[in-house]
Structures are given as C-alpha cells and as structure tokens.
Amino acid sequence: MLRGSGSLGVSRVNTKKLLCRASSGQAPRYDVDKMMAKYPIGLEANGFKVQRVVVVPEFSLTAVELSHERTGALHLHIDRDDKNNVFGIIFKTNPPNKTGVAHILEHTTLCGSEKYPVRDPFFKMLNRSLANFMNAMTAHDHTFYPFATTNKIDYKNLTDVYLDSTLKPLLREEDFQQEGWRLENENLKDKESPLIFKGVVYNEMKGQVSNSSYFFWIKFQESIYPSLNNSGGDPTKITDLTYWDLLDFHKQNYHPSNSKIFTYGDLKLIDILEKLNKNFKNFGKRSNKNIVKKHMPLLESKNIIIEGPIDTMVPLDKQFKTSITWYAGDPKDVYNTFLLKILSTLLNDGHSAPFYQELIEKGIGIDFSINSGVESMPEINLFTVGLQGLNEENSNKLEEIINDILIKVIEKGFESKRIQAIIQQLEISKKMESAEFGMNLLYSLIPGWVNDVDPLEMLKFNETIAKLNKDFIKKGDKIFIELIEKYLIKKPNFKFSMKPAENFQDLIIKEEQLRLNSKIKNLNDNEKKLLYERALKLENLQNEKEDLKCLPTLTVNDIPTRGDFVKVDVNENNITNSKCYKRFSPKTNGLTYFRALKTLGTEIPVDLIPYLPLFTECLTNLGTTDKSMSELEEEIKLYTGGISSSVSVSSSPFNIDEPILRFVLTGVAQNKNFNSVLKIWNTLLKETDFEKNLSKLSILIKSLANDNLNEIISSGHSFAKSYSSSKFSSKAVIDESLNGIKQVEFLNKLNKWxxxxLLLEKVVPNLIKLQELIVNKDNFRIMLTCDESIALTNEKLADDFINGLPSRTGKINSDKPTWSSLLLPSTLTKGSRFKNLIEIPSQVNFTSLSRPGIPYVTKDGASLQILSQILTFKKLHKEIREKGGAYGGGSSYDAINGIFNFYSYRDPNPTNSLQQFNDVMNNYIDKSFATTESFALLEEVSDDSLITTRDLDQAKLSIFQQIDAPISVREEGLNYFVHGINDQIRQERRDHLLNADLNDIKSAAEKFLVHGEGPTSEVIIGTLKDEDSKLISKKSGWNKVKLGVFD
Structure with missing residues (x-):
C-alpha cells in the first residue's frame, strides 16, 4: 500500500469504541450524582421512556438508553459537553440476496421525500448546511444515516430531512433507474446506438470489485458467512433487482420498530425526543423479523479456493492471497472480544510480533491480507491470519506454518514488556482527544448494537482496563496463551485462497456482455422504443427546473464573520537558529504533542526527491547500528503514544511558483516521558543503518510497493488530479514524485531492483546521502502543544534536541537553479495542453482536468474556491453523476497550492466527462452568470443555466463547513506552524470569501478558466472502451502510460 509517512505507536487494538477522547478538555471532576439525577430511570417524555443510564467519568459522558413506547424504537443518547452534535438513524437491513437492494435503497431513499419532494434533497442540503459531516452508508447487515454539526438550527434542519427521507421517501422508479441500474442506449441522441447497462451504484460496485483486495474480502465474507449476502451488490446480480423488490425491502425494513437512533452532544434531549416522536407517532409497533444472521457451522476445517485478478505491480509468482480463520466466541462478551484484539496485536503488529517475524520477515508473504485481525460478525468473532503476495507453494503450506508458529508461542509465551506496552498505549490513547469523538463513537458502537451487543457495556473503558490489569497481575501472559489454546490451536479453521487468473478481466467483460445479451435478445422493436422513451423521460426529469423553497437552509449570516483563532507563542533560539512554536492548552490531558519541521532546499537533488518517502519510512522500520527495530519499537510503545516521520510539499501562500518541501517528525507522550520522544528521534535520525538492515529494507520496499494498484482504484480521482496538475506546477511535480503515479512507478522500479x-548497489547509497543532507540542525522549527506549566521544561528539552544534531557540512551554492527551472517541462508555454492516459486494469475510470490558479492570499484565489463549489453543485453533479453515471464528479480548488481541478470518480464515460469540463470553461461560465435584474426571479428556482446570488451563498456555506469544522488540540495552530498562515492572513482570507460577490466570481472565472492563458492538463486513469479508445489516440495528442512492471 502506498504510504506517505513512517509511524510507530498506538497499535491495532485502538478500537474506536474505547480509545477516542473528545475536545472537552481536562475539566473539573465529572459529577456522577448530578448526571444520574438528570436522567432518572423510568422518566417519560415525548413518547420515550428512560430504560438505563450509565455514567462514564473517564470520557466525561453520560449514556442514556431510551425506548419509544408506541413503536419500540431504541434510542441511545450521549450527553457530553461537546458542541459538535451528532445524529444517526440506523436500520437493520439483512440483504436477501446479492442484488445490492440495501445499497440501492440507501441511494434512492435520499432522492426525495413527502416533505421534501425535490430530486436528491440530501445532495442539495450539502450546500444549505454548515455540517462538518453528512453521509449515508450500507454495511453488511445494517444501513445508517449520520451527520454532525455545531449549529443548532442546522441540527434541527438535518434531523427533519434525514427522518423524512428514510421514513417517507418518494422512491420514484426514475430514481431507481438513475441510482441503481437501467438498460439504456449508449448515446441518447441516437436511438439506434447499442443498449448498455447504466446506473450509479452499478458503476460504483464495478469499481469496487476492480480492487483485488476488496474482491478477496467480499468473496471471503460470502464464503465464511453465507447467510450475510453482499449488501453493496455484486455487479453480476445487481441487474436482477426490480423496482418492486426495492419498494418491498423499504416497506419491510425502514420502520421505527426496526430502527436505532443515536444522538450525541450538548443539545437538550427533550427537544430531540420531541422531533423523533413527531415523526414516529403515526407508526405502530412491529415484531422484529430482522434476526441476527446465523454463522455457518465449522465442525471441521474447510478449504475454499477462488480465482481473482492479477496485480500487475506484484511479481507474477507472488499473486496468491490466503487466510486462515477460526471462530472465536460471541461478540456479546465484550471483555473476551477486547482480549482477542490484544492477542491479535501481540501476534501480528510490530517487529516483535511472531507472525510478522515468521511470515513477513521470512518472506512467506509480502504483507498481511485485508481480512487479518479480529472481526466481530453478527453472531461470532472471526480471528484471521492471512497473507498477500504468496507463491503457490507457500499458499498451500500456510496452515501448517501458522500452526507451528502458534505452538512456539505457547511454549515461549509473550514478553511482559510487550503486554505492558499495549496497556500503556491504551492509557495514552484515552487521553488523546478527538474533534470527531461523537462520530467515532457512533461508528464503533453500531456493528455490535444492531446485533444485540450491549452498547453501554462497550462504553466502560476503565472497567475493561481495570479487569485486564487485575487479570495480568494474577495470570500474566497466560490470559492470551489460554485464548490461543481455546480458539486457535488444533481447532477447525476456514482456509480461503484467491489464485490469479490471467484472463480474469476478459472473463468479467465477457460475463457482462452475455448478461446484457440475455436482457435484450428477446426485446422487440416496441420494447426498445419504450426503453428509449423511458431514458428521455429520465433525462427530462433530470433537466426539470425545481422549486426548492421546501428545503430548509442556513444563510451566510449564520457564518461567523470572525474566525475562531488560538494563540500560538513563538520563541527564536539564536544558538540553534531554530524557532519554537508553543500552543498552551488545558485540553492536552497531561500529554505533550511534538512536531519538528525542517524546510528542505535545493540541496536535495531532484533525482533524490522520490526517495524521500522511503527515507521517512526507513527511520521507523529498519533499526540502527546497535539496536534492532524490535528493541526500538519496545521503547517507543513503552514510553510514548507514537512517533511518525513524513515529507510533504506545498506552495508558498504568497507565490504558487515557490514550492516548499518539508521533512516532519512527530511524537506524543505523557509529560513525564516527553524527553523519551526526543531521545528516540535523536537515535533514529543519527544511527539508522541502511546497509546493516538490508533485509528490513527489502521487506519495507515490498510492503510499500504491494497493493498500489488497489490504492489507485480506491482513490483514482486523487491520483488523476495529482498527475494532471504536475504538468504546470513545480509544487505539483514534487508532490507527484512523492505521492502520485510517479511515486508508484518509482516504487515499482525499486521493487524490481x-x-x-540490487538494493545495496542502487538504493542504499541514495538513502545514506539523504541522511547526510537532512540530519543537521539547520532550518528546523519546533511546535509544542502542552499545558503551560510544563512548557518551559519542554522547550529546553526541544532546544537541546536540535542543538544535539550535527552541523551542516559544506556550503549550499546559492547560484544553484531553482526547483521550478529543474522540474517544469521545457515545452511549457502559454496555452500548452497536456493529455495523458494512465492504463490500469479497471472496470471504471477516473479523470481530471487542471488549470493553474493564483496564491492563497489573493482575492481571486477565494473567488476560484467559491466558483469550484458553484460548478459542482450547479452543473457538474448532474452531468457527471446523474446523467453520466459516475459515482462522483465535480470541481475543486486547492487554495494553498493554487490549482483548479475538475474530476470524476468511478466513471464509465471518461471522455464525456472531459468534454463536460471543457464545455464548462468554453461555454457555460461565459453564459451562466445572471444579470442583476433577474436575481430576484431566480432565487428559489433551480435553473442550471444561470448562476445567482443564492448559488453564491450556498457555495460559501459549503466552504465554511470545513473551515469552521472542530479540530483536535494537536491540530491547533498548524496552519501557522506549517504554512506561515497567521491569524491576520486567515481572517483576510475569510473576509475575501464572505465578501465575494458574483462579479468577483465571474471575473476570476474569466481570468483563469475562460480566457486564461495558462496551460491545461487532462488525465484519464483506467481501461477505455473501444469507443473511447478511438477518441484517445496519438493523433489527438494523447500520451499513453501503461502502469505496471510485472505484467
């Protein structure tokens, strides 16, 4: 998997349900008696009755469980002093088959309701709200609809929309066809063009199954738990779903009696209950038919082998994925499940873990498989150890190898220090606050809650840790040895393997064509005519002007004119020529957060830039001359809450042609152990030994190169944007080398070496050179976030750390050329146009079109950011998603780096999307800005042909959702520390955004998109259909890049 940083610290046992802490800070002692008195058991209000109450002082929260008397709906309310309030409604939705009915219903539910009878009110609320999170998701046996906002009116508005959308949706057949699937002429302007499958979810899932790790995981789930059908939908089965099946599934499942409601934050519970009761009161009580699905009996070991796609970035002889799974108890036993997760951490995670040492380091596989670890299914815990990157021989022997390792573990046991380190990590993670605490809590509780696991038991962190400490004192590592003996050793297991099929992609294409032929072979001319007319009807519906007055909305007046800034003190040390940024906060809960940032100049040769991500990973994965990585990792986990290193690049906020490359170190520890963070970094920076630890370097490169194809398929639009913008921005050239397709190609080359x-010859000398260039005291600055009482001590320790680094050897030649002159293509001229097709095996595509913008501090930069939101909501969502069938698409503006991007995601029609992007620049913008006289007539009517002040205001709301989203204490002041953007600059940017009018937006659009003389760059990532391939030819200026070295 492609990674951008090296890190060590909090281990895989950091389950969200236990380890999140919110931003309420180090408050006075939580008053348990007061909270119990606030919510007396048996209290009745607005149709609800309080059933149970649990106070959790360690997280300063009170959990209140209620039931709705009339319908039986269950409600869990978390009372906490946190303004980032959360709402979620959850339905148990066991899918009856693999047609994706639950997933498609999730989409169509949000396409209009009785109270809000407009197309896609969910999407339209995205720019009528200040919510920092809005979504809807389908899991394997439940569907949920969450949001989070700090605005009380917003909370009320969104609760209304969510409840009406889920309980009283319109579920029009046209919405089913658009979001699910349909048969339609490929070209709507030509009714003689061939019929093909279209639909948003259909294309989304085609993209999902193009990811070999997802394909392995979903086939594993279907095999080991066959009663749980594929809820997302198997593309080969989605086209069997009928509209009537959808209506029936909603009728059966979307009822208050089958729901659970989660609310969190500082809002009054009585007001929330009133809203819920108003929506529930017309429903009666149903018996719950959505039972917990039973698992398959495993009385003897089973072995399943399937075929899957080849990964062209992995050696051809290492294409197998294989896992061994055991049943491991009931998820309702919360403590036992907790212990299993710690056991998985002991066995798998880190350089001292037996499975890592014996399976990864010894080359049995390249990395652990996606299903490795402990997963709580509806009725059983699954304990899985799996590998990817195996050859056939090792795949066949994996069960035997794992069994031998477990026998050795039982004989040898676990070192006490490793267990103590995990407990230490748990304690630190309890103190680490999170701005998304409420949402994280919702995500962690739902899977168990819908399957009868007690959510209140899952909240009792201190009780769980206290029991673990008591058992550890009494029994030591036998706690975990007994789990191995009880569940794993000599017990029936489920072996699941995926072997490579060279013609897999061809089989997928052939299957779709056969399925399509079976749908259309018996259609007569009249039926084909009806399909064509139905498609035109859908298109007319998509183009229809709507009256949107029914939708609730915030206004620009709800956005604070003044930003919420925090004080950061800065001291300069003349001895070390470094700066120390200090953020004092009582919310640190006894922890110190550390960042060291070094600005890298052109002393880093261009040819070494791609090595920087590998260099940062090496620091926390190789070891030093005197210490193994296992020994170092033990120190890190015993004395810190984790450390990491990374490299990043951005443009100067004052000049987009000035790239700033940064090397960053981070760490967190309890105040008493802060010096341990610095000592460990001092050792790693100075003494990491690349030559001595060559075998570790080999393992690391294999791991980094592994799964990159799946990473691209998962985030293809981001890779497309990066590659596209790298053709004219020196910052983007570097970023592409560090994180994009170029880095993937580079890792492929390293993996081939x-x-x-050839690592010792070709790679190690470059890593040593980077160590010499980077590890010195020049150009460092430090940021410390801690309590003020410890600040002076911490600053002295940090100064000593910088001063203890070596001085730079040699002088930098100030006459050296800039990165801009070294990196940008010599052919770059005004009006240049670049077109690149990145070929990867995928059923869907990703596109981007990029243009250069202007620096962060400018008024036009703010206008371009607003424009990107207007174009997404006003034009591109409809053209790319609703009509084009892509899972996503729009435009964005990278404010710091000054790049305007158009993009599409999981797109079946990439050339059409690029045509839409060009049409927006060449035609739409020039004609779409409404005149002053027409504004009043258009304010509440959806008219895609004109951009109005309403669109302007809604774009501002969508931008400030993220600008004003709550952040954790460790993120406070980072814009100033990293980018030099102080409060004054941030406020000026805020003023530019709030004060921009339509004339400003139009002027910026004309300057940089319509009449802009800057270069344009277009990218497609994927596998093109024949029709698209004809358009993408050398004659039209397209350059083709085939990604992969082992194909």
Whole structure:
C-alpha cells in the first residue's frame, strides 16, 4: 500500500469504541450524582421512556438508553459537553440476496421525500448546511444515516430531512433507474446506438470489485458467512433487482420498530425526543423479523479456493492471497472480544510480533491480507491470519506454518514488556482527544448494537482496563496463551485462497456482455422504443427546473464573520537558529504533542526527491547500528503514544511558483516521558543503518510497493488530479514524485531492483546521502502543544534536541537553479495542453482536468474556491453523476497550492466527462452568470443555466463547513506552524470569501478558466472502451502510460 509517512505507536487494538477522547478538555471532576439525577430511570417524555443510564467519568459522558413506547424504537443518547452534535438513524437491513437492494435503497431513499419532494434533497442540503459531516452508508447487515454539526438550527434542519427521507421517501422508479441500474442506449441522441447497462451504484460496485483486495474480502465474507449476502451488490446480480423488490425491502425494513437512533452532544434531549416522536407517532409497533444472521457451522476445517485478478505491480509468482480463520466466541462478551484484539496485536503488529517475524520477515508473504485481525460478525468473532503476495507453494503450506508458529508461542509465551506496552498505549490513547469523538463513537458502537451487543457495556473503558490489569497481575501472559489454546490451536479453521487468473478481466467483460445479451435478445422493436422513451423521460426529469423553497437552509449570516483563532507563542533560539512554536492548552490531558519541521532546499537533488518517502519510512522500520527495530519499537510503545516521520510539499501562500518541501517528525507522550520522544528521534535520525538492515529494507520496499494498484482504484480521482496538475506546477511535480503515479512507478522500479538483488548497489547509497543532507540542525522549527506549566521544561528539552544534531557540512551554492527551472517541462508555454492516459486494469475510470490558479492570499484565489463549489453543485453533479453515471464528479480548488481541478470518480464515460469540463470553461461560465435584474426571479428556482446570488451563498456555506469544522488540540495552530498562515492572513482570507460577490466570481472565472492563458492538463486513469479508445489516440495528442512492471 502506498504510504506517505513512517509511524510507530498506538497499535491495532485502538478500537474506536474505547480509545477516542473528545475536545472537552481536562475539566473539573465529572459529577456522577448530578448526571444520574438528570436522567432518572423510568422518566417519560415525548413518547420515550428512560430504560438505563450509565455514567462514564473517564470520557466525561453520560449514556442514556431510551425506548419509544408506541413503536419500540431504541434510542441511545450521549450527553457530553461537546458542541459538535451528532445524529444517526440506523436500520437493520439483512440483504436477501446479492442484488445490492440495501445499497440501492440507501441511494434512492435520499432522492426525495413527502416533505421534501425535490430530486436528491440530501445532495442539495450539502450546500444549505454548515455540517462538518453528512453521509449515508450500507454495511453488511445494517444501513445508517449520520451527520454532525455545531449549529443548532442546522441540527434541527438535518434531523427533519434525514427522518423524512428514510421514513417517507418518494422512491420514484426514475430514481431507481438513475441510482441503481437501467438498460439504456449508449448515446441518447441516437436511438439506434447499442443498449448498455447504466446506473450509479452499478458503476460504483464495478469499481469496487476492480480492487483485488476488496474482491478477496467480499468473496471471503460470502464464503465464511453465507447467510450475510453482499449488501453493496455484486455487479453480476445487481441487474436482477426490480423496482418492486426495492419498494418491498423499504416497506419491510425502514420502520421505527426496526430502527436505532443515536444522538450525541450538548443539545437538550427533550427537544430531540420531541422531533423523533413527531415523526414516529403515526407508526405502530412491529415484531422484529430482522434476526441476527446465523454463522455457518465449522465442525471441521474447510478449504475454499477462488480465482481473482492479477496485480500487475506484484511479481507474477507472488499473486496468491490466503487466510486462515477460526471462530472465536460471541461478540456479546465484550471483555473476551477486547482480549482477542490484544492477542491479535501481540501476534501480528510490530517487529516483535511472531507472525510478522515468521511470515513477513521470512518472506512467506509480502504483507498481511485485508481480512487479518479480529472481526466481530453478527453472531461470532472471526480471528484471521492471512497473507498477500504468496507463491503457490507457500499458499498451500500456510496452515501448517501458522500452526507451528502458534505452538512456539505457547511454549515461549509473550514478553511482559510487550503486554505492558499495549496497556500503556491504551492509557495514552484515552487521553488523546478527538474533534470527531461523537462520530467515532457512533461508528464503533453500531456493528455490535444492531446485533444485540450491549452498547453501554462497550462504553466502560476503565472497567475493561481495570479487569485486564487485575487479570495480568494474577495470570500474566497466560490470559492470551489460554485464548490461543481455546480458539486457535488444533481447532477447525476456514482456509480461503484467491489464485490469479490471467484472463480474469476478459472473463468479467465477457460475463457482462452475455448478461446484457440475455436482457435484450428477446426485446422487440416496441420494447426498445419504450426503453428509449423511458431514458428521455429520465433525462427530462433530470433537466426539470425545481422549486426548492421546501428545503430548509442556513444563510451566510449564520457564518461567523470572525474566525475562531488560538494563540500560538513563538520563541527564536539564536544558538540553534531554530524557532519554537508553543500552543498552551488545558485540553492536552497531561500529554505533550511534538512536531519538528525542517524546510528542505535545493540541496536535495531532484533525482533524490522520490526517495524521500522511503527515507521517512526507513527511520521507523529498519533499526540502527546497535539496536534492532524490535528493541526500538519496545521503547517507543513503552514510553510514548507514537512517533511518525513524513515529507510533504506545498506552495508558498504568497507565490504558487515557490514550492516548499518539508521533512516532519512527530511524537506524543505523557509529560513525564516527553524527553523519551526526543531521545528516540535523536537515535533514529543519527544511527539508522541502511546497509546493516538490508533485509528490513527489502521487506519495507515490498510492503510499500504491494497493493498500489488497489490504492489507485480506491482513490483514482486523487491520483488523476495529482498527475494532471504536475504538468504546470513545480509544487505539483514534487508532490507527484512523492505521492502520485510517479511515486508508484518509482516504487515499482525499486521493487524490481529488490527482486534482482540490487538494493545495496542502487538504493542504499541514495538513502545514506539523504541522511547526510537532512540530519543537521539547520532550518528546523519546533511546535509544542502542552499545558503551560510544563512548557518551559519542554522547550529546553526541544532546544537541546536540535542543538544535539550535527552541523551542516559544506556550503549550499546559492547560484544553484531553482526547483521550478529543474522540474517544469521545457515545452511549457502559454496555452500548452497536456493529455495523458494512465492504463490500469479497471472496470471504471477516473479523470481530471487542471488549470493553474493564483496564491492563497489573493482575492481571486477565494473567488476560484467559491466558483469550484458553484460548478459542482450547479452543473457538474448532474452531468457527471446523474446523467453520466459516475459515482462522483465535480470541481475543486486547492487554495494553498493554487490549482483548479475538475474530476470524476468511478466513471464509465471518461471522455464525456472531459468534454463536460471543457464545455464548462468554453461555454457555460461565459453564459451562466445572471444579470442583476433577474436575481430576484431566480432565487428559489433551480435553473442550471444561470448562476445567482443564492448559488453564491450556498457555495460559501459549503466552504465554511470545513473551515469552521472542530479540530483536535494537536491540530491547533498548524496552519501557522506549517504554512506561515497567521491569524491576520486567515481572517483576510475569510473576509475575501464572505465578501465575494458574483462579479468577483465571474471575473476570476474569466481570468483563469475562460480566457486564461495558462496551460491545461487532462488525465484519464483506467481501461477505455473501444469507443473511447478511438477518441484517445496519438493523433489527438494523447500520451499513453501503461502502469505496471510485472505484467
């Protein structure tokens, strides 16, 4: 998997349900008696009755469980002093088959309701709200609809929309066809063009199954838990779903009796209950038919082998994925499940873990498989150890190898220090606050809650840790040895393997064509005519002007004119020539957060830039001359809450042609152990030994190169944007080398050298050179976030850390050329146009079109950011998603780096999307800005042809959702520390955004998009259909890049 940083610290056992802390800070002692008196058991209000109350002082929260008397709906309310209030409604939705009915219903539910009878009120609320989170998701046996906002009116508005959308949706057949699937002429302007499958979810899932790790995981789930059908939908089965099936599934499942409601924050519970009761009161009580699905009996070991796609970035002889799974008890036993997760951490995570040492380090596989670890299914815990990147021989022997390792573990046991380190990590993570505490809590509780696991038991963190400490004192590592003996050793297991099929993609295409032929072979001319007319009807509906007055909305007046800024003190040390940024906060809960940032100049040769991500990973994965990585990792986990290193680049906020490359170190520890963070970093920076730890380097490169294809398929639009903008921005050229397709190609090259035994010759010297260039005291600045009482001590320790680094050797030649002159293509001229097709095996595509913008501090930069939101909501969502069938699409503006991007995601029609992007620049913008006289007539009517002040205001709301979203204490002041954007600059930017009018937006659009003389860059990532391939030819200026070295 492609990674951008090296890190060590909090381990895989950091389950969200236990380890999140919110931003309420180090408050006075939580008053348990007061909270119990606030919610007396048996209290009745607005149709609800309080059933149970649990106070959790360690998280300063009170959990209140209620039931709705009339319908039986269950409601869990978390009372907490946190203004980031959360709402979620959850339905148990066991899918009856693999047609994706639950997933498609999730989409169509949000396409209009009785109270809000407009197309897609969910999407339209995205720019009528200040919510920092809005979504809807389908899991394997439940569907949920959450949001989070700090605005009380917003909370009320969104609760209304969510409840009406889920309980009283319109579920029009046209929405089913748009969001689910349909048969339609490929070209709507030509009724003789061939019929093909279209639909948003259909294309979304085609994209999902193009990811080999997802394909392995979903086939594993279907095999080991066959009663749980594929809720997302198997593309080969989605086209069997009928509209009537959808209506029936909603009728059966979307009822208050089958729902659970989660609310969190500082809002009054009585007001929330009133809203819920108003929506529930016309429903009666149903018996719950949505039972917990039973698992398959595993009385003897089973072995399943399937075929899957080849990963062209992995050696051809290492294409197998194989896992071994055991049943491991009932998820309702919360403590036992907790212990299993710690056991999984002991066995799998880190350089001292037996499975890592014996399976990864010894080359049995490249990395653990996606299903490795402990997963709580509806009725059983699954304990899985799996690998990817195996050859056939090791795949066949994996069960035997794992069994031998477990026998050795039982004989040898676990070192006490490793267990103590995990407990230490748990204690630190309890203190680490999170701005998304409420949402994280919702996500962690739901899977168990819908399957009868007690959510109140899952909240009792201190009780769980206290029991673990008591058992550890009494029994030591036998707690975990007994789990191995009880569930794993000599017990029936489920072996699941996926072997490569060279013609897999061809089989997928052939299957779709056969399925399509079976749908259309018996259609007569009249039926084909009806399909064509139905498609035109859908298109007319998509183009229809709507009256949107029914939708609730906030206004620009709800956005504070003044930003919420925090004080950051800055001291300069003349001895070390470094700066120390200090953020004092009582919300640190006895922790110190540390960041060290070094600005890298052109002393870093261009050819070494791609090595920087590998260099940062090496620091926390190789080891030093005197210490193994296992020994170092033990220190890190015993004395810190984790450390990490990374490299990043951005443009100057004052000049987009000035790239700033940064090397960053981070760490967190309890105040008493802060010096341990610095000592460990001092050791790693100075003494990491690349040559001595060559075998570790080999393992690391294999791991980094592994799964990159799946990473691209998962986030293809981001890769497309990066590659596209790298053709004219020096910052983007560097970023592409560090994180984009170029980095993937680079890792592929390193991995090939790795296979050929050339690391010592070709790679190690470059890493040593980077160590010499980076590890010195020049150009460092430090940021400390801690309590003020410890600040002076911490600052002295940090100064000593910088001063203890070596001085730079040699002088930098100030006459060296800039990165801009070194990196940008010599052919770059005004009006240049770049077109690149990145070929990867995928059923869907990703696109981007990029244009250069202007620096962060400018008024036009703010206008371009607003414009990107207007174009997304006003034009592109409809053209790319609703009509084009892509899972997502729109435009965005990278404010710091000054790049305007158009993009599409999981797109079946990439050339059409690029045509839409060009049409927006060449035609739409020039004609779409409404005149002053027409504004009043258009304010509440959806008219895609004109951009009005209403669109302007809604774009501002969508931008400030993220600008004003709550952040954790460790993120406070980072804009100033990293980018030099102080409060004055942030406020000026805020003023530019709030004060921009339509003339400003139009002027910026004309300057940079319509009449802009800057270069344009277009990218497609994927596998094109024949029709698209004809358009993408060398004659039209397209350059083709085939990604992969082992194909």
């Amino acid at each position: 790795n296979e050929e035994g």
